Amino acid sequence: MSQPAAPDQPPAVIRLEGELNSLTSAPLRERIQGHVAAGRHHIMVDLTAVSFIDSSGLSALVAGLKSLKLSGGRLALVGLQPQARTIFAITQADTLFAIFDDEQAAGAFLAGTGA
Amino acid sequence: VLRLSVPARLAYLSLLRGAIGGLEAYYADSPLAPASQAVYAWGLAVYEAATNVVRHGYAGGSDEPLTLTVAPGEDRVVFTLSDHGAPNPNWPYASPASTRFDDGGYGQHIIHQVMDEVAYHRDATGQNHLTMTAYLH
Numbered sequence: 001m002s003q004p005a006a007p008d009q010p011p012a013v014i015r016l017e018g019e020l021n022s023l024t025s026a027p028l029r030e031r032i033q034g035h036v037a038a039g040r041h042h043i044m045v046d047l048t049a050v051s052f053i054d055s056s057g058l059s060a061l062v063a064g065l066k067s068l069k070l071s072g073g074r075l076a077l078v079g080l081q082p083q084a085r086t087i088f089a090i091t092q093a094d095t096l097f098a099i100f101d102d103e104q105a106a107g108a109f110l111a112g113t114g115a
Numbered sequence: 116v117l118r119l120s121v122p123a124r125l126a127y128l129s130l131l132r133g134a135i136g137g138l139e140a141y142y143a144d145s146p147l148a149p150a151s152q153a154v155y156a157w158g159l160a161v162y163e164a165a166t167n168v169v170r171h172g173y174a175g176g177s178d179e180p181l182t183l184t185v186a187p188g189e190d191r192v193v194f195t196l197s198d199h200g201a202p203n204p205n206w207p208y209a210s211p212a213s214t215r216f217d218d219g220g221y222g223q224h225i226i227h228q229v230m231d232e233v234a235y236h237r238d239a240t241g242q243n244h245l246t247m248t249a250y251l252h
Contacts, residue, residue, distance in 0.1 A: 019129065021125075021128075021129075021162075022125045022128075022166055022170075023125055023126065052129075052132070052159075054159065054162055054163060054166065054222075055163055055166075055221035055222040055225060056166070058221055059221065082152070083151075083152065083155045086152060086155055086156050086159060087159060087221075087225065090156065090159075090224075090225050090228045090229065091221050091224060091225065091228075093221075
């Protein structure tokens, strides 16, 4: 059974670097699920240092988004670089995610005070 | 024509993508020079196709060669992936009714969205050939 989001908890921040691909997507899934299991339902994923995202990486983010939504939480993506953004445009996944240029805007979204 | 063979393992696939990145410099003086975003997308599509070969053709990986051939022309680039793995299970491709995929299923969609033409055949020796053509616009 899903747990309600705990708004007083600060958002968890996951900072990634390099490539988010078939080799690295599984650890991301585990990190997101670990936060959810620990009651952290608002997560910011910092993609500033990610140069490439493939379909496995995108699937991991989608799975995390679904899991957080089920628990009443939110997922914010921040710092998505133009080339890494390509896969979001091709798959129209950019319509699924809350994508922000900076952490302040993402934080406001996760706190429920932003768009 | 560029031909690059790597072991059919996930850890080597970024090398194929890196080779495609060189097309931006190759076409720098062409009136049909592709945008860097387009070259990146070609690399993504080929990477997805190669991942499919490793995962499905070789059940997760093999030391057998996976060969990428890149043939840059005046108005198009032809990418061919060749391997001796199991036949491509995703052919013929059926376009999904929705892009709201479940957990996965993006790879084939990406290949067909990025490339203008995609063709697959398995020859008499049992070698698979996936040919992906991108036109220069």
